[in-house]
Amino acid sequence: MSSVIKVLIVDDEPDICYFLSRNLSKRGFITASSNTLAAAEKQLEMSTPDILLLDNHLPDGRGMDFAAKINDKYPELKIVMITSHDLPPDRAKAYSNGIDFFLAKPFTIDEINQVVDFFTNTR
Numbered sequence: 745m746s747s748v749i750k751v752l753i754v755d756d757e758p759d760i761c762y763f764l765s766r767n768l769s770k771r772g773f774i775t776a777s778s779n780t781l782a783a784a785e786k787q788l789e790m791s792t793p794d795i796l797l798l799d800n801h802l803p804d805g806r807g808m809d810f811a812a813k814i815n816d817k818y819p820e821l822k823i824v825m826i827t828s829h830d831l832p833p834d835r836a837k838a839y840s841n842g843i844d845f846f847l848a849k850p851f852t853i854d855e856i857n858q859v860v861d862f863f864t865n866t867r
Contacts, residue, residue, distance in 0.1 A: 793821065794867070797856070
């Protein structure tokens with residue numbers, strides 16, 4: 745990696761945020777996490793990450809709608825939807841709202857690493 749990659753994790757489950765943050769930090773990524781879309785929006789304004797790992801169902805809204813909202817403002821941001829709602833219509837809507845990759849829960853750390861590595865190597 746030529747520069748350190750920043751990853752923002754947005755999930756309402758603190759254990760998932762901790763798990764992802766810990767594992768990605770061990771690999772040399774800078775991570776931050778939030779449990780709401782409002783907190784995620786504030787973090788984006790302070791420091792734009794390279795990759796956003798985004799749950800779809802959060803206490804203050806849907807990740808898909810948030811992705812559509814932030815896509816124009818942060819066009820270089822790669823958005824990975826991580827959700828337990830994995831039906832074809834969900835995937836279609838996600839991709840039409842600017843999601844770059846869709847990953848169903850439960851996922852493994854290997855799957856996360858593969859997606860993060862893919863986006864890291866295409867920078």
